[in-house]
Amino acid sequence: MTASASAADNSSSLMEKIVALTKRRGFIFQSSELYGGINGAWDYGPMGVLLKRNVKDAWWRAMVHDREDVVGLDSAILMHPMVWKASGHVDGFSDPMIDCKTCKKRFRADDMDGAICGQKPSKSPLNCGLAQLTEPRNFNLMFETFLGPISDSSAKTFLRPETAQGIFANFANVISTTRVKVPFGIAQVGKSFRNEINPRNFTFRSREFEQMEMEFFCVPGTDDDWFKKWVEIRKRWYTELGLSDGKLRLREHDKLAHYSKATTDIEYLFPFGWGELEGIANRTDFDLRQHQRGIRTVGKWDGGDLSAVELAAEDEDYQKGKLSYFDDEKKQRYIPYVIEPAAGADRATLAFLCDAYAEDSAPDAKGNVETRVVLRLHPRLAPIKAAILPLMRKDGHPERARKIYDDLKRRFFVDYDESAAIGKRYRRQDEIGTPLCITVDYDTIKDGTVTVRDRDTMQQIRVSEDKLRDLIEEKLGM
Ligand code: GAP
Numbered sequence: 332m333t334a335s336a337s338a339a340d341n342s343s344s345l346m347e348k349i350v351a352l353t354k355r356r357g358f359i360f361q362s363s364e365l366y367g368g369i370n371g372a373w374d375y376g377p378m379g380v381l382l383k384r385n386v387k388d389a390w391w392r393a394m395v396h397d398r399e400d401v402v403g404l405d406s407a408i409l410m411h412p413m414v415w416k417a418s419g420h421v422d423g424f425s426d427p428m429i430d431c432k433t434c435k436k437r438f439r440a441d442d443m444d445g446a447i448c449g450q451k452p453s454k455s456p457l458n459c460g461l462a463q464l465t466e467p468r469n470f471n472l473m474f475e476t477f478l479g480p481i482s483d484s485s486a487k488t489f490l491r492p493e494t495a496q497g498i499f500a501n502f503a504n505v506i507s508t509t510r511v512k513v514p515f516g517i518a519q520v521g522k523s524f525r526n527e528i529n530p531r532n533f534t535f536r537s538r539e540f541e542q543m544e545m546e547f548f549c550v551p552g553t554d555d556d557w558f559k560k561w562v563e564i565r566k567r568w569y570t571e572l573g574l575s576d577g578k579l580r581l582r583e584h585d586k587l588a589h590y591s592k593a594t595t596d597i598e599y600l601f602p603f604g605w606g607e608l609e610g611i612a613n614r615t616d617f618d619l620r621q622h623q624r625g626i627r628t629v630g631k632w633d634g635g636d637l638s639a640v641e642l643a644a645e646d647e648d649y650q651k652g653k654l655s656y657f658d659d660e661k662k663q664r665y666i667p668y669v670i671e672p673a674a675g676a677d678r679a680t681l682a683f684l685c686d687a688y689a690e691d692s693a694p695d696a697k698g699n700v701e702t703r704v705v706l707r708l709h710p711r712l713a714p715i716k717a718a719i720l721p722l723m724r725k726d727g728h729p730e731r732a733r734k735i736y737d738d739l740k741r742r743f744f745v746d747y748d749e750s751a752a753i754g755k756r757y758r759r760q761d762e763i764g765t766p767l768c769i770t771v772d773y774d775t776i777k778d779g780t781v782t783v784r785d786r787d788t789m790q791q792i793r794v795s796e797d798k799l800r801d802l803i804e805e806k807l808g809m
Contacts, residue, residue: 342602342604343602345602346532346533346601346602346603348704349602349688352688352706355762356759356763358375359373359374359534360376361374370530370538371537373533378714378715378763379714381714381715382684382764383541383680385712385713386676386712387520387541389572389712390543390679391403391518394543400516401515401516401518402509402511404497404498404517404519405519405521406494406497406500406519406521407497408521408524410488410489410491410496411488411629413637414496414500414622414625415489415496415637416625416628416640417621417622417642418499418618419590420496421471421637422638423589424471425469425471426440426469426472426528427441428440428528429443429456430464430468431456431463431464431465432463432465433463434449434461435449436449437470438456438529439528439529448461448462472492472528473490473492473525473526474489474490474524474525474538475489476489484634484635485633485634485635487637490523492525493542493673494520494542494544496618497519498517498518498546499546499618499619500622502654503653503654505517513549513550513656513667514548514549514550514557516545517546518545519544520541520543522539522540522541522542523541523542524539524540525538525540534678535606537677540676540678541676542673542675542676543676544673545671546618547669548667548668550661550665550667550668551616551665551666551667551668554592554613554668554670557670561611561670562611565597565611565674566597569608572709573686573687573712574682574683578600578686579599580600581596581598582598582605582607584596590614590617591612591615592613592614592615593612593613594611594612594613595610595611596608596610597610599678606678607678608674609672609673609674609675609679610671610672611670611672612670612673614670615668615669616668617669619654619655619666619669621642623645623652623654624645625642626653628643631643650664650666651664654666683709683712684708687706687764689704689705689707690704690705691705696752696754705761706763706764707786707787710807711807713766714744714763714765715764716743716765716803716807717765717766717769718745718746718756718765718768718769719735719736719739719745719748720732720747720756720769720770721770722753722770722772727776728749728771729749731776732747735781735799739803742800743803743807746760765786766786766806767786767803768783769784770784774793779795779797780793780795780796781793781796781799
């Protein structure tokens with residue numbers, strides 16, 4: 332076996348182990364698994380929902396709470412269909428597809444080398460010998476739906492493929508209802524939907540996923556500087572939450588999307604290879620100008636097929652349009668430029684899981700050394716901050732442990748577990764990434780001290796019960 336083949340084998344077995352752990356410990360399940368599952372949709376179980384919520388909270392804290400120049404938003408998933416015409420999604424949000432008339436499979440035209448034949452999975456459709464391939468045809472990635480009971484073109488709209496357009500559509504509302512001044516940002520977290528042709532790599536490419544996006548409106552001419560700043564700020568966010576610096580890289584796009592003047596992706600080295608976590612784009616004034624055209628078009632739209640509609644031309648005086656901004660200092664009206672850091676909550680969660688996964692060795696109850704699986708998650712991301720474990724199910728241990736649990740759970744997400752041998756309970760907490768295990772034993776009853784075991788070092792220290800809150804806060808960096 333060559334070195335690269337064995338590296339690929341190791342990576343795929345690492346990914347299999349991570350997927351198995353996420354299922355075993357209640358992080359991630361396939362959607363509708365009971366019915367055989369559906370492709371490209373995932374359910375977050377009791378541990379997964381906590382982890383992903385902590386990722387989204389950490390993003391919200393860094394992007395909204397800790398900044399004076401960013402406000403939040405939660406816009407609807409369903410929007411006026413003209414939004415998607417103006418944004419360019421109706422006409423341009425598509426992938427070129429090739430169908431095979433023999434096996435009825437559909438492939439992305441730009442990924443034919445990586446495609447797998449439907450009849451001979453060991454081969455590519457390019458050389459399976461039976462394929463009858465069509466010419467590439469564009470396939471729009473937006474999910475269609477209908478507003479109300481009548482399914483005609485005037486009622487047709489789409490599940491949003493990005494949260495960004497809800498922000499642009501509320502730009503004027505935010506300006507008129509808050510005291511924001513350019514430069515400022517509007518941030519939101521929410522579901523997006525894309526009918527991906529090949530959902531793959533676990534949650535990495537899904538059809539339903541969550542985005543964490545921020546549109547930062549700035550004075551034209553300052554956009555290049557803001558772009559650089561946001562690339563740095565966003566990369567630092569991942570490393571501060573524990574992602575290995577050596578597994579992160581920046582990738583500048585040389586082929587730019589129609590709306591972008593510059594784009595840099597933050598990529599992470601997943602076990603299956605480098606993958607985009609977040610894209611930071613300089614979207615210029617493209618979107619606000621497009622929506623000014625959209626609102627000039629909507630009154631004339633007869634409800635017919637949107638792809639046949641031509642957007643109204645831009646007003647000559649567009650700089651003074653409905654989505655312009657009056658700058659008090661400059662005494663001038665203009666359309667701000669936009670820097671967009673657009674991240675995926677599911678991809679970030681997956682990256683944190685992959686980076687945290689580790690195997691080391693630890694002695695079992697009989698002193699035999701065995702392999703230990705541990706999630707070395709940053710304590711702020713860990714689903715459970717501490718587990719309170721009575722050593723015995725008698726002699727007052729459960730009562731004392733419950734008292735500690737009741738006290739700590741007012742402040743932190745903690746767990747109480749008296750179900751098995753102590754070693755087994757430690758392993759379970761290690762596998763879900765709990766930073767601290769607090770054990771109540773005979774000494775606790777005598778002198779009010781407990782054992783605190785550190786997930787990463789497995790070192791144990793003895794601490795007075797009344798110091799536990801401070802200890803957990805210190806661990807969380809609060
Ligand atoms: N508003 C710009 C925008 O949506 P994007 O690069 O298409 O840009 C931003 O998406 C982020 O959303 C990506 O970096 C990724 O983290 C996440 N994302 C996009 N498509 C996804 C999918 N099919 N599954 C999971 N996450 C996805």
